[in-house]
Amino acid sequence: MPIFIFLAKRLCSLLLMLVMLSTLVFFFSRAIPGDPAAMYVGGEAKPQQIAQARRELGLDKALPIQYLRYMQKLLHGDLGVSLRTHRPVFRDLLLKLPMSMELVLLAMMLSMVLGVALGGLAAFKAGTWIDLTITWISSAAVSLPIFFLALLLQLVFFSWLKWLPLQGRINVFLDFTHPIRHVTGFSLVDTLITGNYPAFFSVARHIILPVLALTFYPLGQIVRLTRSSLLEVMTQEYILAARASGISEGVLFFRYGLRNALSPVLTVIGLSVALTLLATFYVEIIFNWPGIGYYAITAILSLDYPVLMGVTLIIGTVYVTANTAMDIVRRLVDPRIK
Numbered sequence: 651m652p653i654f655i656f657l658a659k660r661l662c663s664l665l666l667m668l669v670m671l672s673t674l675v676f677f678f679s680r681a682i683p684g685d686p687a688a689m690y691v692g693g694e695a696k697p698q699q700i701a702q703a704r705r706e707l708g709l710d711k712a713l714p715i716q717y718l719r720y721m722q723k724l725l726h727g728d729l730g731v732s733l734r735t736h737r738p739v740f741r742d743l744l745l746k747l748p749m750s751m752e753l754v755l756l757a758m759m760l761s762m763v764l765g766v767a768l769g770g771l772a773a774f775k776a777g778t779w780i781d782l783t784i785t786w787i788s789s790a791a792v793s794l795p796i797f798f799l800a801l802l803l804q805l806v807f808f809s810w811l812k813w814l815p816l817q818g819r820i821n822v823f824l825d826f827t828h829p830i831r832h833v834t835g836f837s838l839v840d841t842l843i844t845g846n847y848p849a850f851f852s853v854a855r856h857i858i859l860p861v862l863a864l865t866f867y868p869l870g871q872i873v874r875l876t877r878s879s880l881l882e883v884m885t886q887e888y889i890l891a892a893r894a895s896g897i898s899e900g901v902l903f904f905r906y907g908l909r910n911a912l913s914p915v916l917t918v919i920g921l922s923v924a925l926t927l928l929a930t931f932y933v934e935i936i937f938n939w940p941g942i943g944y945y946a947i948t949a950i951l952s953l954d955y956p957v958l959m960g961v962t963l964i965i966g967t968v969y970v971t972a973n974t975a976m977d978i979v980r981r982l983v984d985p986r987i988k
Contacts, residue, residue, distance in 0.1 A: 664974045671966040676720050679959045680713065686955055690733045707731075729963070730956035734949070739960040742945065747964060748835025749819070750930045750941030753857070757864035757926055762919060765869050766908075769876025769915075774903050776881060784873060791870030796929050800863040800936045807859060814859055817938040821852045860937045864929055868922035875918050879911040886910075920976030924969035 690703045704710045707730075708719055723730070729739040772784040807814040815821070819837060820830065828849045833840045838857070841850035883889065884907050893902060927942075934943035942961060949957035 661974070664970055667970045668967060671970070672721065672724060672963060673717075675959050675962050675966070676717055679955045680716075686733055690731075690736075729960040732949075732954055732957050734952045734954045734957070739956050742957070743942065743960055743964060745832070745835065746940065746942045746945045749837065749939065750927060750934070750943060752836045752838065753860050753864055753930055753933065753939065753941065754923065754926050756857070756861045758868060758919070758923060760861065760865045761869040761872055761922070764865075765872025766876050766912075766915065768869075769873040770880060770903065770908055772873065772877040773880040773884070774899070776877075781877075785877070788870040788873035791866040792874070793870075794866060796863060796867060797932045797936065799866055800860070800933055803859045803863055804936070815856050817856075817936070819853060819856055819939055820849055821856075824849055824852050856937075860930075860933045860939055863933050863937075864926050867929065868919070868926055871918050871922060872915060875915050876911065879914050880907055883907045883911045916976045916979055917973075920973040923972035924965060927965055927968055 686707060686709060690707060691699045701710075708716055711719070727740050729743070731737065732739055732742065735742070768784050768788070772781045775781045804816055808816045828846050830837055830840055830846065830849055830853070831844050833843060837853045838850065841847070841853055880903065884903065889902060889907060893899075897906075930939075930941055931943035931947060933939065934941045935947055938944075942964065945957065946961040948954075949961065
């Protein structure tokens with residue numbers, strides 16, 4: 651299949667999944683108990699105020715009309731207004747999402763590099779103490795609950811060693827003397843490009859623990875799958891023929907075997923992106939990191955359904971987009987995939 655046809659099919663599939671996801675999010679949100687109009691007005695709301703709020707929010711229309719209006723607004727990037735803050739949800743998500751994605755991207759980059767390297771090393775040293783040690787560490791990384799790991803990291807690196815700060819995004823005093831100017835939403839990038847070096851080093855110290863907490867689970871998954879996939883590839887006939895021709899084991903493993911072993915690993919990486927984004931809910935609460943997870947927890951406690959819809963839609967979009975991107979990368983890495 652030509653690559654452009656493959657890309658067109660994957661993009662059409664992506665659009666279809668996003669439409670289905672948007673539809674499910676809309677109808678499930680309407681099943682949430684409570685009156686959104688009363689929540690929008692606030693406590694001690696009068697019937698006239700509630701009725702006016704229903705008209706402003708479009709809740710006085712029939713459900714099919716509400717759905718059509720919702721999809722029309724969605725095409726223009728309008729996710730509604732928060733019932734709690736009365737601010738546009740899309741604008742809040744633009745501020746919160748980059749802070750969470752900064753954690754996710756750093757954690758995924760670290761887990762991919764270390765996971766493939768350690769998984770390849772474990773396969774190369776299969777049966778030795780190195781393999782057993784890496785396998786044990788990867789199993790522990792997958793088994794540990796992320797909230798327990800986050801608290802453990804705080805205990806070790808803040809309480810005992812006093813190397814790293816407990817929580818927050820930046821030192822409280824620097825937040826006043828050297829505030830972060832919003833450019834991209836990524837704290838490290840914004841402080842670096844604006845020359846705000848005191849804030850950059852403070853953010854770098856604060857971000858280490860939450861990134862480590864998010865890294866362990868995908869790291870364990872990638873290590874285990876890389877090892878098993880690479881060991882399976884090394885039993886293929888073309889590898890045996892190459893070994894018989896005198897090619898060294900290191901070249902066989904890390905040049906010929908690893909590329910063909912990466913296909914299932916890329917699938918796991920695509921799944922791990924969304925799971926890691928969901929894991930930020932725990933991490934952001936524990937480390938007081940002002941991202942989408944902290945924003946969503948606040949919305950859950952206040953039953954702010956437009957925010958819940960927006961967060962669910964964003965996470966679902968990240969999930970299907972990451973999987974589509976990984977499918978495309980798998981096709982480029984391994985042309986045998988149809």
